Amino acid sequence: MVKMWEEIFEQPDAVKRCGETNKEVISELVKVLENRNIEFVVVAARGSSDHAGLYGKYIIEYQLGIPTVLASPSIFTIYGRGMKLKNSLVIGLSQSGMAADVLEVIRHGNREGALTLGITNNTASPLAKEAAFHLNCDAGTEKSVAATKSFMTQMYLIAQLVAVWSESEDMKYELLKIPGGISEVLCTAEHIREIAGKYRKIDKCFVLARGINYPIALETALKMQETSYVGAKAYASSDFYHGPFAMIEEAVPVIVFAPGGPMQNDALEIIRKLQVNKAELIIVSNKREILEMGAVGLSIPDTEEDMISPFYNIAVAQIFTCGLALSKGLDPDAPRGLKKITVTR
Numbered sequence: 001m002v003k004m005w006e007e008i009f010e011q012p013d014a015v016k017r018c019g020e021t022n023k024e025v026i027s028e029l030v031k032v033l034e035n036r037n038i039e040f041v042v043v044a045a046r047g048s049s050d051h052a053g054l055y056g057k058y059i060i061e062y063q064l065g066i067p068t069v070l071a072s073p074s075i076f077t078i079y080g081r082g083m084k085l086k087n088s089l090v091i092g093l094s095q096s097g098m099a100a101d102v103l104e105v106i107r108h109g110n111r112e113g114a115l116t117l118g119i120t121n122n123t124a125s126p127l128a129k130e131a132a133f134h135l136n137c138d139a140g141t142e143k144s145v146a147a148t149k150s151f152m153t154q155m156y157l158i159a160q161l162v163a164v165w166s167e168s169e170d171m172k173y174e175l176l177k178i179p180g181g182i183s184e185v186l187c188t189a190e191h192i193r194e195i196a197g198k199y200r201k202i203d204k205c206f207v208l209a210r211g212i213n214y215p216i217a218l219e220t221a222l223k224m225q226e227t228s229y230v231g232a233k234a235y236a237s238s239d240f241y242h243g244p245f246a247m248i249e250e251a252v253p254v255i256v257f258a259p260g261g262p263m264q265n266d267a268l269e270i271i272r273k274l275q276v277n278k279a280e281l282i283i284v285s286n287k288r289e290i291l292e293m294g295a296v297g298l299s300i301p302d303t304e305e306d307m308i309s310p311f312y313n314i315a316v317a318q319i320f321t322c323g324l325a326l327s328k329g330l331d332p333d334a335p336r337g338l339k340k341i342t343v344t345r
Contacts, residue, residue, distance in 0.1 A: 004144040004227070004322045004332040009186055011149050011315065012179040014139040018153040019160060019175070021138040026157075029117065029133045030164050036115055037087050044071035044105035045093035048147040048222065052154035053093050054215040059159060059307050062212065063166045073101035076108050085112040091158075092118045095142065095150040097125020106130050119157055121150045135161070144333040146227050148318050151219065152182075152311065159307060174308050181301040181308075185315040188299065192316060193323030195282075195296055200327040202253055204231040209257035209313075210238055210266050212306040216257055216313045223321040227332035230324070237270040250278040255317075258285040259300065259309035284316050 041060055043053035050070070057068040071090075075081050077100070090109030092102040097120035107130060109116045118131030121139050128134040137153035156178065163171040199205075205224070209217035214236045221234035235244055237256075248254070254274055258267035264287070271293050274281055283294035286309070291297030298320070300312035325332040 002144070002322070002326070002331065002333050004146050004148060004318075005326075007142060007144055007148045008315070008318050008322065009189075010140065011152050012183045012186070014137075014149045014153055015156050015182065015311075016179045018136070018138045018156060022135045022157060022160065025133060025135060026161050026164050029161065032115060032133075033089065033165055036089075038066060038089050038115070039087040040089075041066055041068040042071050042085060042088055042090045042105070042109070042114075043068060043093065044073055044090070044102045046073075046099055046102065048151045048219060049093040049095060049099075049102075049154060051215040051219040051222070052151055052158065053091065054218070055155050055212065055310060056091065056093075056158040056162075058212040058215070059162050062307070063162050063168065063171070071105050073105050076104045077101050082108060083112070085109050085114040088114045090114045090116045092116070092127050092131060093120075093154055094118075094125070094127050095121045095137070095147055095154070097122040097127035099127065103127050103130060119154055121153070145335055146223060146322075146332050152314065155311065155314075162307075171307065174303070174305055178308065178311050181303075181312050182315050184301045185312055185319070189319050192298060192319040193326070195298065196320045196323035197327035198296075199253060199282075199324060202230060204233075205253040205255065206240070206244070206247075207232055207234040207255045207257075208237045208240055208270060209234075209263075210236050211263045213257045213259065213263065213310050213313060216310045216317065217255075219314060220255060220317040220321065223317060224324065226335045227321050227325040228328055228330060229335075237266060240270065245273075245277075248274065248277045248279050251280050253280045253282060255282045255284065255320075256294070257309075257313045258283055258287070258290050259303065259306070259313065260285070260287050261304045261306045261309065263306060264290070284313055286312075 045053040121137035217234040221232035224232035281294035
């Protein structure tokens with residue numbers, strides 16, 4: 001079996017391990033955060049790490065009420081401009097820790113007196129060494145070009161940090177259940193792979209979600225692009241109404257992440273409109289009545305918490321996209337034109 005598939009199945013252990021590995025560092029970091037006047041958070045990342053960072057933006061704003069922005073590294077690296085980062089937490093995410101542009105954001109944060117944090121899967125990397133604090137994904141070597149366990153552990157580490165920083169016992173408890181929930185999803189892997197094979201002839205699709213699950217739509221589309229060469233496009237469902245909906249044609253596949261919780265009614269609204277327009281709906285949800293509204297329904301473990309459902313949704317998406325690539329006769333471990341480590345400036 002390909003490495004991507006194997007690494008998907010390593011995720012329950014990787015998530016549990018990274019949680020244990022970083023307990024003390026997160027505790028130390030939060031002590032410092034509590035003594036700093038943190039007015040905003042800046043997140044710098046690329047690719048899958050950027051999607052993990054966007055998840056972080058949502059949950060920091062939701063749980064802590066601190067404005068969080070995604071950095072524009074080219075401001076530093078290409079335009080040579082600085083930014084006023086005092087009183088901020090600057091987070092750099094890079095699975096390899098080698099991203100030159102993310103590293104420059106962290107360096108600028110250090111110069112400006114910001115508190116800096118690197119999250120990588122490489123403790124010896126430049127980013128891990130440059131940041132004042134480092135969280136180690138501890139996911140083990142990821143050999144497939146397509147990020148799976150490194151992405152999942154990046155999200156988990158951000159969630160852990162937010163849970164401790166916000167002093168939320170409920171969130172801490174919910175996070176402990178995630179490895180088991182991912183294992184539940186993995187028990188359905190062959191079914192998901194079989195479903196994916198039915199779509200082996202597609203060359204385009206849309207992926208929709210909203211709120212805290214929107215980064216999962218982005219990551220799903222990226223995985224389809226890089227492993228199956230499908231022209232997948234992700235949208236927040238709220239944005240999809242503003243023009244993109246005109247691209248919907250009969251039988252065009254649309255993946256909709258529709259877990260129970262605050263965004264359920266919003267998901268139902270877009271699903272009903274897509275039904276009227278005869279789209280081919282692939283629905284990922286933990287609500288039976290919603291699953292039954294699609295041509296295909298892919299189930300996730302039960303949760304009403306939008307900070308938790310992204311972990312289960314991305315597990316389904318990873319299995320689906322890997323299965324789709326294999327059904328097309330492609331090697332998801334070695335997408336054409338791509339390398340495991342991409343260094344951008």
